[in-house]
Each structure stands twice: as C-alpha cells, then as structure tokens.
Amino acid sequence: xxxxxxxxxxxxxxxxxxxxxxxxxxxxxxxxxxxxxxxxxxxxxxxxxxxxxxxxxxxxxxxxxxxxxxxxxxxxxxxxxxxxxxxxxxxxxxxxxxxxxxxxxxxxxxxxxxxxxxxxxxxxxxxxxxxxxxxxxxxxxxxxxxxxxxxxxxxxxxxxxxxxxxxxxxxxxxxxxxxxxxxxxxxxxx
Amino acid sequence: xxxxxxxxxxxxxxxxxxxxxxxxxxxxxxxxxxxxxxxxxxxxxxxxxxxxxxxxxxxxxxxxxxxxxxxxxxxxxxxxxxxxxxxxxxxxxxxxxxxxxxxxxxxxxxxxxxxxxxxxxxxxxxxxxxxxxxxxx
Numbered sequence: 001x002x003x004x005x006x007x008x009x010x011x012x013x014x015x016x017x018x019x020x021x022x023x024x025x026x027x028x029x030x031x032x033x034x035x036x037x038x039x040x041x042x043x044x045x046x047x048x049x050x051x052x053x054x055x056x057x058x059x060x061x062x063x064x065x066x067x068x069x070x071x072x073x074x075x076x077x078x079x080x081x082x083x084x085x086x087x088x089x090x091x092x093x094x095x096x097x098x099x100x101x102x103x104x105x106x107x108x109x110x111x112x113x114x115x116x117x118x119x120x121x122x123x124x125x126x127x128x129x130x131x132x133x134x135x136x137x138x139x140x141x142x143x144x145x146x147x148x149x150x151x152x153x154x155x156x157x158x159x160x161x162x163x164x165x166x167x168x169x170x171x172x173x174x175x176x177x178x179x180x181x182x183x184x185x186x187x188x189x190x
Numbered sequence: 191x192x193x194x195x196x197x198x199x200x201x202x203x204x205x206x207x208x209x210x211x212x213x214x215x216x217x218x219x220x221x222x223x224x225x226x227x228x229x230x231x232x233x234x235x236x237x238x239x240x241x242x243x244x245x246x247x248x249x250x251x252x253x254x255x256x257x258x259x260x261x262x263x264x265x266x267x268x269x270x271x272x273x274x275x276x277x278x279x280x281x282x283x284x285x286x287x288x289x290x291x292x293x294x295x296x297x298x299x300x301x302x303x304x305x306x307x308x309x310x311x312x313x314x315x316x317x318x319x320x321x322x323x324x325x326x327x
Contacts, residue, residue, distance in 0.1 A: 122251050134295065137275065141268040148258040157251045160275045 097151050098179060101125055104143045106180045108136045112169055115176040122155040125179075128172055129162040191246035197237035198316055204230045205319050212324040220287040221280035227300050227321065228277035231270060234307040238263065241311055250274065262310055269299035289325050297321045 102114060110133045117124045127140055137160050144158045163169045173181070192200070208226045211219045232253070239245040239256060247253045257263045257270055276296060279285040287296065304318055 119251070134272070137272060138268055141271045144254070144271070145258050145264070145267055148255050155251070156255070158254060158271070159278060160271075161279055 097123060097147060097154055097156070100150065101143065101147060102179050104146070105140055108139055109133065110136050111180070112163060112182050113173055113178060114180040115173050116179050117176050119157065122157050124157040124159070126159045126161065126172075126176070128169055129160065132162050192236070192240065194237045194241040194311070197233045197240065198313075201230045201233045201237075201319070202316075204233070205321075208321070209324055216292075216325045217286075217289055220289075220292060221284055223292065223325075224273075224280045224287055224296050225277045227296050228273040230319075231273050231300050231303045234303050235263065235266070235270065238307050238310055262306075266303050266306055269302050272296075272299050273303075289327060292325045293322060293327065297325065 098116060105111060105114060105127055110130045112128045112130050115126045115128070117126075125144075129136060140158075140160055144156070147156055147158075161172065163172070204226050208223055208230075211223055211226070216223075235253065235257060236247070239247065239260075243260075245256065247256055254267075254271075257267045273296065276285075276287070280287070300321060301318075307313070308316075308318055
C-alpha cells in the first residue's frame with residue numbers, strides 16, 4: 001500500500017464523520033479526531049500515524065495535531081506491536097525518522113519524554129528517562145543503530161539523559177520540539 | 191590531526207590525571223572520573239579510526255555514525271554511548287556515581303573498548319590500563 005492510497009483512505013475517513021460534526025464549523029480537526037479515537041477506531045489511528053508524512057503534504061496545518069493525538073492514542077492502547085508489524089510488512093511506506101524513533105522508543109520502560117531539535121545539518125534526538133535505567137538505555141542504543149542503518153542519507157545525534165525531579169524535565173524540554181511527553185498521556189487518561 | 195600514537199599518549203596522560211583524582215578518596219570526584227574515562231575510551235576509538243581509515247572526526251556528532259558504520263567498531267557502540275551519556279550527565283549536572291557503578295559499569299565498558307582496540311590494532315608496545323585498582327571496593 002503506498003502513501004497515496006493511505007492518504008486517500010485518510011481523506012475518506014474524514015469525510016465519513018457523523019453529520020453533526022461535519023456541519024459544526026466550531027469543531028476543529030483536533031476535536032473530530034478525539035471523537036474518532038474515543039470510539040476505538042484503532043485502525044484509523046494506525047493509518048494516521050503511518051500516513052503522517054504523506055498527509056503532511058496535503059494538510060500541513062493539522063499535521064502536528066494528528067501526529068500528537070494518534071501517537072498518544074496508539075501508545076495508550078498498546079498498539080505499538082501492531083504498528084511495527086504493519087510497518088515491517090510494507091517497505092513502500094514513507095516513515096519519517098521522527099516517527100520511526102518515537103514508535104520504537106516511547107513504549108520502553110521509564111521514558112519520560114523525547115525531544116528533538118534541528119542542529120546545522122543534523123537532527124538531534126534526546127530521550128529523558130525517569131531514572132538511570134541501564135537496560136532501557138541499552139535498548140535505545142540499539143534503536144539508534146537501526147536509525148543509522150535505515151536512514152543512511154540523514155545525519156543524527158543521539159543523547160539519553162535522566163531526571164531526579166520533575167522540574168528538571170521542564171527545564172530540559174523547554175524551547176525544544178517535544179515528540180513525546182509521558183505526562184500528556186496521563187492527562188488523556190483522566 | 192593526531193595520529194594513533196598521539197592518541198595513546200593522551201590516554202596515558204588522562205590515566206595519570208584519573209589516578210590523581212581517585213587518590214586518596216576514589217569516591218570524591220566520580221563525576222570527573224567518569225568524564226575522564228569516557229574521553230580515554232573516545233581516544234581509543236579515534237586511534238583506531240586514524241590508523242585504519244585515516245579519519246579524524248572533529249565532533250561527537252561525527253563519531254556516533256562512524257562507530258555504527260564500521261563493522262569492527264559496531265559491537266562497541268552501546269558501550270561507547272553509555273560512557274558518553276554518563277559523562278554528559280556528570281559534566282552538566284554534576285552527577286556522582288558510586289564505586290560499584292564505576293566498577294560494574296563505567297570501567298567495564300571502558301575495559302571492553304580498550305581490549306577490542308588493542309586486539310584490532312594488534313598493539314604490542316603499550317599496556318592495557320587497569321582502572322579497577324584505582325577504584326577498590
């Protein structure tokens with residue numbers, strides 16, 4: 001399945017929202033997506049995550065919202081294995097390094113946040129753990145190696161740190177692009 | 191750019207500084223000890239790259255993919271990354287490490303890197319450094 005087909009399916013899925021949601025101009029993309037996910041449309045969440053890059057080209061303004069909600073939902077519902085099987089079964093899908101990294105790392109134990117910044121010619125991924133967890137770090141390092149193998153034309157820098165107190169995390173992620181934040185998952189479960 | 195021998199000289203110099211910091215109280219400056227151990231490991235990797243491929247990476251950003259892309263260095267990637275991340279935490283946050291952490295983790299990762307580089311470069315005229323003796327239990 002190529003990205004165009006996924007994108008078409010995504011567009012169709014948007015047009016099939018209940019009428020009251022389509023008619024209400026005050027309902028923005030985020031609320032529609034929330035409605036969709038609350039009704040356990042797991043396949044849709046997966047497709048949205050996978051189609052992120054393709055979709056970005058057509059609907060740039062709500063891309064980040066889609067990514068944020070779909071990732072939150074997917075992680076909360078333990079759908080990561082399903083996604084990985086989906087991804088590995090189809091090599092034609094276009095996956096961004098950011099999605100690849102989040103998908104593989106965010107479900108590991110003791111992950112507090114993943115932040116990302118663009119340095120000159122390099123993408124810097126920084127993962128923050130809730131403690132000095134050697135086993136999780138080891139798993140992340142293998143994912144980093146996989147990143148170098150998978151995206152040969154890209155330049156990456158990786159770092160893994162940990163915090164002792166919540167306020168330390170806030171200062172670390174300040175002014176950075178937050179790809180994953182555990183506390184937003186807590187919030188969505190309330 | 192330093193050649194292989196120069197890197198080994200730097201490692202031995204760093205080892206002297208490490209011995210100085212660890213004596214008489216090994217647990218006092220473990221943040222700086224971890225940092226020195228990381229840079230010793232880094233110079234072993236640089237020594238290998240200088241000798242085998244005449245590469246002289248000028249940043250940590252450049253070094254990570256070079257280790258991953260070299261089939262013989264690849265098994266050292268996770269050990270190098272552990273040392274790198276602990277060193278950064280020590281430098282920027284003043285993180286301290288216990289003697290058991292030093293022995294069971296930092297020194298062990300360093301030792302694996304050191305032994306591998308000695309084997310890969312078939313080093314005969316230098317000795318592998320024993321860091322365990324600097325941090326007794």
